[in-house]
Amino acid sequence: MKIGIVCYPTFGGSGVVATELGIELSKKGYEIHFITYSQPVRLDALSVNLHYHEVNVPNYPLFKYEPYELALSSKLYDVVSKHKIDVLHVHYAIPHAYAAYMAKKILNQNGYKIPIITTLHGTDITLVGNHPFYKPAVTFSINNSDIVTCVSKSLMDDTREFFGIKREIKVIPNFVDIEKYNKNYSFSDKNVLTQVDEKIIVHISNFRPLKRIIDVIKIFEKINLKISSKLIMVGDGPDKKKAKDYLRKNSLKNRVIFLGKTNQVDQILCSSDLFLLPSEKESFGLAALEAMALKVPVISTNTGGLKELNINGNSGYTSDIGDIESMASNAIKILSDKSLMNKYRSQAFENAKKYDIKKVIPLYEKIYDEAKNID
Secondary structure (H helix, E strand, O other): OEEEEEOOOOOOHHHHHHHHHHHHHHHOOOEEEEEEOOOOOOOOOOEOOEEEEEOOOOOOOOOOOOOHHHHHHHHHHHHHHHHOOOEEEEEOHHHHHHHHHHHHHHHHHOOOOOOEEEEEOOHHHHOOOOOOOOHHHHHHHHHOOOEEEEOOHHHHHHHHHHHOOOOOOEEOOOOEOHHHHHHHHHOOOOOOOOOOOOEEEEEEEOOOHHHOHHHHHHHHHHHHHHOOEEEEEEEOOOOHHHHHHHHHHOOOHHHEEEEEOOOOHHHHHHOOOEEEEOOOOOOOOHHHHHHHHOOOOEEEEOOOOHHHHOOEOOOEEEEOOOOHHHHHHHHHHHHOOHHHHHHHHHHHHHHHHHHEHHHHHHHHHHHHHHHHOOO
């Protein structure tokens, strides 16, 4: 089967999941075609079954903003018709599902039938898509996809509530390659980031306001009063300056390390003792799952998909949004007791196994077969 995958080629969760999905499918013999504006960050090498098609957006003086949806629709038409793609799998409702629908209509007029599977990841629903300007387009894109999936039950519920969607939405969670993560953990250097007697606490995100970066630092501040530790901040985004200002004012600069965007997330997590994710909203929480797969307990909020992923009292602890005291207390409880830490490490790993790529890929294969047979 030939599958076209449309995604954002960035470090964000949706792009990572889409890329890893395509890579794994290619290993199983599927012919995968990525169609996006640059090569996905996790797509290290192309092969006989892995292809990349760049979407070029002409810069016309007439347009104030480059018409990406128009360029994507045209590129989809070109790739699908040229390579005889069987199924289009688009990640994000807008602009991808919207552009795919337009390409589908053009293809139909030329006698080519292409089914569209749309996977909702979160921001396209809870943030961008819920804006009044975009809501009609998102609703239209969801209702006119042949099959719709989302990454958590929480996101499915939000989609139904925000857009009044009545149609079936299939829940297929995000995933990790447990075998790869287990191998990485076995060969990692546990003391690569700090002194032996210091605990390592990690946060990974795009530093947007809903990630509550200042909460991350305040939780760490309380932990550090009781336990010698360092905070590793991985990622970049609009609230980075705010975080650095807070550290400077509270004399914490030497206790926090900013690593920016990096492909060495596995190595960082292997050396870590705890993962913090006090987000205001997480439709799934892929970064938390990656931490759990590397035996790192998670302290998070109980919002969205996090309460499905991070089992309270098992893989870590969950608390209400903004409850810094509770999150710091739970963190200190784990970090101060070696036997408890080992127990939570083991439980986090066991919980992550539920999301192994080998369990999730067959769910996608099933819907590809279903889509291909739609009349």
